Amino acid sequence: MSDQVVCPGDRLVSAAEYSAGHGTHVRDGYVCASLVGVKQVTKTGGQKPLVEVIRRGSQPLVPKPGAAVTAKVTKVNPRLASAEILCIGTKPVDQPFNGIIRVQDVRATEVDKVEMYSSFRPGDIVRAEVLSLGDSRSYYLSTAKNELGVVYAKSVAGQPMVAISWQEMQCPQTKATEKRKVAKVTA
Amino acid sequence: MEFVSPEGLRLDGRRPKELRKLRIKLGSLDGTDGSAFVQLGNTKVLAAVFGPRGAPTGARSSAISCVIAVSAISVQGDRRSKERLGRQATEFSRALTNAMEQLVPADILKNACIDVHVQVLQADGGLFAACANAALLALANAGVPLRDICAACHTGLLESTALVDLSAQESMQQAPQAAILYECRTQSIAIMQTDNKMSTTALEELLELATEGCIALVTAMRQALISSTVQQLSTSAPHASAAQRRD
Structure with a gap:
C-alpha cells in the first residue's frame, strides 16, 4: 500500500500514455500528483487510462465549471441576480461563495425577453450550474436548463409556494401567482 | 568565540553539515482544514490552514494569505528584539505568500481564498525556514492541490566554514547567512533571503549547502506526509466508493 501513496510533485506516469484525473496535473509531459x-x-474503454490521486478524509470544496450548485438569491437587478452558493453537489460549504446569474444565462430560449424580476426574487433557493470561474469576485451561474431554476420560494404572504408551470408559482394561502424561472424537479 | 571546534564539532555538538532533529506532526489542530507542527531543534512552529472558502466581499489583492505571528513567549530578550523579529516575520510572510501563489493552481484560487496562519511557539534559529516548511505541510495536509513540495533551509558562513541550519546563537553573529525556499522538481529557488555582507563565492557555497539541506528536509517531509496517509488508510475503513469521493 505504502508504495502507492504519492506526494505533490511526484511524477506518476507519462502524459502521452495516460490522462490526468482528479488530484493530478500535467507538467513537462508527465502526469504529476498535486495531492x-x-x-x-482506472482503465477507460478505448481511451487512455485515467490516473487519479485519491485522498482520504476532508477535501477542499470549491465550485468547478459544470458543477451543480444550490444557491440563495440575495440581490436582483435588471441585468443580474446575485446569489450565495450554499451547496456544491450534495455537500454544503462552510462559507458561502458568491455567484452571479446574468440575464442571458437565465434560460436557454428567448434570451432577450427574460425579465430578471419575473425570474428570481431575493430569498429564493435556486438550482444552478457553474458556467465559468467568472470574474475575481463571483462565479457565473446558469439556470438555462429545464431542471435548473427556482426550487423553493416564499410568497408575499410568507408561505412556501407551489410550482404550477415552468414560469409560475402559486401561494397556497392567498392563491396569488408569482413569476419565477421554475426548475423542473424530477423525483 | 569558536564556532567549529578543532574536532569539527559545532557548539551544540553537530557537524557543520548536520541538520537539527526534525519532528513533524500533521493534523494536530481540530477545527482547521489542515495543520502541521514542525520542530527543528528547539524551534517550534505551528501552522494552520483555513479554506479554500468563499472570498469575502470587497476586493482583495491576493487569494492566498500567509501570516506569521511570533508569540511573546517564543523569544528571550527585551521588547525591542521581539519587535524586530515581528517585523522580519511580516516581511517573510509576504515572500511566503508570493511563493505559495505560484505553488497552488490558479483554478483553486480564482474566487476562493486560503488563509495560512503560522504561530511561532519557540524561536531558536532557522525560524523562517521552519515556518515555510510548516505552512507547506499544513497546505498538503488540508488537501490543497500543490504543484510540488518545497522546503526551506537556513545556512551561514561562520569563520569561513559553511554551516547548515544555524542555531540562535550562531545566527546572532554578523556573518554571511542565506535562507532559501527550494523547489526540488524544477530545481529552482523560490525565495532567497540573505543577511550581512558576503562575497559571491560565499553565496555560492551557502546556496549549495542550503540546497542539500532542502533536499534532505523534503525527503523527511514527504516521509511524514506519506506515513500519515498510510496511518489514515489503515485506521479507517477500506477505500471509499467511487461515488462518495467524486464530488
Whole structure:
C-alpha cells in the first residue's frame, strides 16, 4: 500500500500514455500528483487510462465549471441576480461563495425577453450550474436548463409556494401567482 | 568565540553539515482544514490552514494569505528584539505568500481564498525556514492541490566554514547567512533571503549547502506526509466508493 501513496510533485506516469484525473496535473509531459494520497489507475474503454490521486478524509470544496450548485438569491437587478452558493453537489460549504446569474444565462430560449424580476426574487433557493470561474469576485451561474431554476420560494404572504408551470408559482394561502424561472424537479 | 571546534564539532555538538532533529506532526489542530507542527531543534512552529472558502466581499489583492505571528513567549530578550523579529516575520510572510501563489493552481484560487496562519511557539534559529516548511505541510495536509513540495533551509558562513541550519546563537553573529525556499522538481529557488555582507563565492557555497539541506528536509517531509496517509488508510475503513469521493 505504502508504495502507492504519492506526494505533490511526484511524477506518476507519462502524459502521452495516460490522462490526468482528479488530484493530478500535467507538467513537462508527465502526469504529476498535486495531492497527498493513493495513486489509482482506472482503465477507460478505448481511451487512455485515467490516473487519479485519491485522498482520504476532508477535501477542499470549491465550485468547478459544470458543477451543480444550490444557491440563495440575495440581490436582483435588471441585468443580474446575485446569489450565495450554499451547496456544491450534495455537500454544503462552510462559507458561502458568491455567484452571479446574468440575464442571458437565465434560460436557454428567448434570451432577450427574460425579465430578471419575473425570474428570481431575493430569498429564493435556486438550482444552478457553474458556467465559468467568472470574474475575481463571483462565479457565473446558469439556470438555462429545464431542471435548473427556482426550487423553493416564499410568497408575499410568507408561505412556501407551489410550482404550477415552468414560469409560475402559486401561494397556497392567498392563491396569488408569482413569476419565477421554475426548475423542473424530477423525483 | 569558536564556532567549529578543532574536532569539527559545532557548539551544540553537530557537524557543520548536520541538520537539527526534525519532528513533524500533521493534523494536530481540530477545527482547521489542515495543520502541521514542525520542530527543528528547539524551534517550534505551528501552522494552520483555513479554506479554500468563499472570498469575502470587497476586493482583495491576493487569494492566498500567509501570516506569521511570533508569540511573546517564543523569544528571550527585551521588547525591542521581539519587535524586530515581528517585523522580519511580516516581511517573510509576504515572500511566503508570493511563493505559495505560484505553488497552488490558479483554478483553486480564482474566487476562493486560503488563509495560512503560522504561530511561532519557540524561536531558536532557522525560524523562517521552519515556518515555510510548516505552512507547506499544513497546505498538503488540508488537501490543497500543490504543484510540488518545497522546503526551506537556513545556512551561514561562520569563520569561513559553511554551516547548515544555524542555531540562535550562531545566527546572532554578523556573518554571511542565506535562507532559501527550494523547489526540488524544477530545481529552482523560490525565495532567497540573505543577511550581512558576503562575497559571491560565499553565496555560492551557502546556496549549495542550503540546497542539500532542502533536499534532505523534503525527503523527511514527504516521509511524514506519506506515513500519515498510510496511518489514515489503515485506521479507517477500506477505500471509499467511487461515488462518495467524486464530488
